[in-house]
Amino acid sequence: MSGSNKEHIIKSYDDELTRLTGEIVRMGELAVTQLESAIDVVERRDERAAQRVVANDDAIDQLEQEISHDVVRLLALRAPIAGDLRNVFAALRIAADIERIGDYAANVAKRSIPLSMVAPIAPTNGLGYLAELAAGEVREVLVAYRDRDAERAYQVWKDDALLDEAYTGYFRQLLTYMMEDPRNITPCTHLLFMAKNIERIGDHATNIAENIWFQVHGEPLATQRSKRDFTSNPEMTRLGDRSE
Amino acid sequence: MSGSNKEHIIKSYDDELTRLTGEIVRMGELAVTQLESAIDVVERRDERAAQRVVANDDAIDQLEQEISHDVVRLLALRAPIAGDLRNVFAALRIAADIERIGDYAANVAKRSIPLSMVAPIAPTNGLGYLAELAAGEVREVLVAYRDRDAERAYQVWKDDALLDEAYTGYFRQLLTYMMEDPRNITPCTHLLFMAKNIERIGDHATNIAENIWFQVHGEPLATQRSKRDFTSNPEMTRLGDRSE
Numbered sequence: 001m002s003g004s005n006k007e008h009i010i011k012s013y014d015d016e017l018t019r020l021t022g023e024i025v026r027m028g029e030l031a032v033t034q035l036e037s038a039i040d041v042v043e044r045r046d047e048r049a050a051q052r053v054v055a056n057d058d059a060i061d062q063l064e065q066e067i068s069h070d071v072v073r074l075l076a077l078r079a080p081i082a083g084d085l086r087n088v089f090a091a092l093r094i095a096a097d098i099e100r101i102g103d104y105a106a107n108v109a110k111r112s113i114p115l116s117m118v119a120p121i122a123p124t125n126g127l128g129y130l131a132e133l134a135a136g137e138v139r140e141v142l143v144a145y146r147d148r149d150a151e152r153a154y155q156v157w158k159d160d161a162l163l164d165e166a167y168t169g170y171f172r173q174l175l176t177y178m179m180e181d182p183r184n185i186t187p188c189t190h191l192l193f194m195a196k197n198i199e200r201i202g203d204h205a206t207n208i209a210e211n212i213w214f215q216v217h218g219e220p221l222a223t224q225r226s227k228r229d230f231t232s233n234p235e236m237t238r239l240g241d242r243s244e
Numbered sequence: 245m246s247g248s249n250k251e252h253i254i255k256s257y258d259d260e261l262t263r264l265t266g267e268i269v270r271m272g273e274l275a276v277t278q279l280e281s282a283i284d285v286v287e288r289r290d291e292r293a294a295q296r297v298v299a300n301d302d303a304i305d306q307l308e309q310e311i312s313h314d315v316v317r318l319l320a321l322r323a324p325i326a327g328d329l330r331n332v333f334a335a336l337r338i339a340a341d342i343e344r345i346g347d348y349a350a351n352v353a354k355r356s357i358p359l360s361m362v363a364p365i366a367p368t369n370g371l372g373y374l375a376e377l378a379a380g381e382v383r384e385v386l387v388a389y390r391d392r393d394a395e396r397a398y399q400v401w402k403d404d405a406l407l408d409e410a411y412t413g414y415f416r417q418l419l420t421y422m423m424e425d426p427r428n429i430t431p432c433t434h435l436l437f438m439a440k441n442i443e444r445i446g447d448h449a450t451n452i453a454e455n456i457w458f459q460v461h462g463e464p465l466a467t468q469r470s471k472r473d474f475t476s477n478p479e480m481t482r483l484g485d486r487s488e
Contacts, residue, residue, distance in 0.1 A: 072329055075319055085316055096340070175429060182423040189419065192433065193440070 013078045020070055020091050021146060027063040028098045028142040032135050034060070034105035035201065039131040041109050042124055042194070045116035053109035060102035067095045083218070090215040094145060097204040097211075101138060104197040104204075115190045123177065126170035127191060130198040133163040137205035145208065150216035153209035157221065163202040170195050257322045264314055264335050265390060271307040272342045272386040276379050278304070278349035279445065283375040285353050286368055286438070289360035297353035304346035311339045327462070334459040338389060341448040341455075345382060348441040348448075359434045367421065370414040371435060374442040377407040381449035389456050397456035400449055401465065407446040414439050 034053055041050045071092050078084070108131075115124075137156050144152035174191055177184040213221040278297055285294045315336055322328070352375075359368075381400050388396035418435055421428040457465040 068333070072333065076329060085320060089312070089316065092336075175433065178422065178429050179426040182426075185419060185422050185429070189436065192436070196437070 013074070013084060016070070016074050016078070017084075017087055017091075020067065020074070020088075023063065023067055023070065024091055024095050024098065025142050025146050027060060027067065027095060028101075028138060028145075030056075030060055030063070031098050031102040031105060032138045032142075034102055035108070035131055035135050035138070035198075038105045038109035038112070039128050042112040042115065042127060045112065047113050047116060050109045050112045054106045057102050057106035060099060064095050064099040068092065086218065087215055090211045093211050094208050097207045101201050101204050104201050107197050108194045111190045111194050115187055115194075123173065124191065126166075126173060127194055127198070130163065130166055130170060130195055133159075133166060134198045134201040134205070137163065137202050141205045141208045141212070145212050148212065148216055150213045153212035153216075154221065157206045157209040157213075160202045160206045163199060167195055167199040257318070257328060260314070260318050260322070261328075261331055261335075264311065264318070264332075267307065267311055267314065268335060268339050268342065269386050269390050271304060271311065271339065272345075272382060272389075274300075274304055274307070275342050275346040275349060276382045276386075278346055279352070279375055279379050279382070279442075282349045282353035282356070283372050286356040286359065286371060289356065291357050291360060294353045294356045298350045301346050301350035304343060308339050308343040312336065330462070331459055334455045337455050338452050341451045345445050345448050348445050351441050352438045355434045355438050359431055359438075367417065368435065370410075370417060371438055371442070374407065374410055374414060374439055377403075377410060378442045378445040378449070381407065381446050385449045385452045385456070389452065392456065392460055394457045394460035397453035397460075398465065401453040401457075404446045404450045407443060411439055411443040 034056055037049070037053045037056075041053060071088055074088060108127075137160060140159075141153060141156045143149070144156065171192065174188045174195070178188045210221045278300055281293070281297045281300075285297055315332055318332060352371075381404060384403075385397060385400045387393070388400065415436065418432045418439070422432045454465045
């Protein structure tokens with residue numbers, strides 16, 4: 001073990017876990033900020049700002065690395081069992097979900113660059129609304145994680161249906177723009193992927209909620225959220241699915 | 245610890261790790277089979293077969309659960325350190341990548357259902373080629389993992405550039421179909437997402453390759469694969485990126 005780790009040996013397992021939780025919450029807040037900056041960048045069509053958001057993603061990846069190292073150290077020093085081990089694994093999984101939320105946010109920013117190079121007619125406000133819902137979910141689930149509040153996590157898990165619904169609506173809207181004028185196809189294709197990225201961020205918030213539930217109750221959040229049939233058109237329903 | 249686990253206590257750490265590796269390789273082979281079935285289903289436009297592929301994904305998720313439990317048991321019983329712990333963590337990460345490969349394969353199958361309901365003019369053969377490349381990558385990286393063959397893993401990591409290139413080409417082709425005739429937009433949108441899913445499968449194969457490299461050499465596969473500029477058109481380049 002390296003010298004830098006020795007200082008932690010005296011810490012109790014609970015201290016370590018509290019510290020780990022704090023690191024993860026901070027990592028999550030950084031990811032939400034990234035999402036909000038990404039949307040801001042889309043609306044302002046600011047390429048340099050977009051590149052900053054993309055670059056910031058490294059900081060989140062770095063944090064996940066550090067968290068993994070802390071977990072390894074925690075396991076090596078404390079060899080926790082049962083409930084403790086469950087908490088440590090939940091921490092690992094939640095950090096991985098946050099890392100991917102950061103990736104999706106960075107990708108939204110990255111796609112804003114080519115978007116700003118093509119016809120500016122594409123409707124981007126729908127994207128902002130999706131991002132608002134997704135950012136709200138992530139902030140809520142981080143609070144639920146910090147407080148080990150399973151009920152609050154469950155609420156986020158349920159609320160993700162609203163984001164799925166909004167995503168499907170925006171998707172349908174984009175298709176109509178594409179059908180209306182072929183010049184809309186390329187920009188709207190970027191927006192389709194950006195919207196999908198944001199919808200996936202909501203899915204990761206629900207993953208985190210499931211991990212919190214399991215951590216608190218020791219059993220999976222069994223009840224499957226019923227997939228709603230948002231539309232009468234089967235392929236639209238599938239386009240809106242969350243299974244990617 | 246449950247009775248079913250007691251039998252493993254006598255096993256050595258190496259036995260446990262070998263068993264774990266075997267489980268993960270089997271899980272990976274199942275995921276590749278899922279991808280191949282998904283493409284077969286797309287070409288045959290067979291809704292019932294598609295639903296079978298979607299249902300089979302549960303088996304992969306189940307395997308990942310079992311692997312996580314084995315890892316927890318391994319950590320609790322053996323409290324491995326340093327290199328051993330590195331192997332155990334690599335196993336966890338690789339299982340998670342395979343689980344996502346399975347999700348993407350199932351999603352390709354799922355999207356084939358609405359695809360078969362709309363204009364059948366959409367070009368699906370390009371999708372089959374992408375899937376061939378992706379399946380080849382996953383099979384290779386599984387062999388590399390089983391044999392702890394870092395060089396073989398590195399080859400897969402490099403070869404993923406070919407999949408990215410094929411993806412970008414197919415993407416461009418689909419855009420032209422969409423611009424040509426608005427009736428192509430909905431089916432081609434499905435194909436865009438299906439192609440993206442397959443391109444992501446390649447990214448997970450490279451993640452696995454990086455984990456193998458780290459496991460063998462104890463340091464990250466540092467050299468970043470240079471992102472190729474496949475086209476002269478900036479947004480096309482970005483559309484083909486792998487950062488989602």
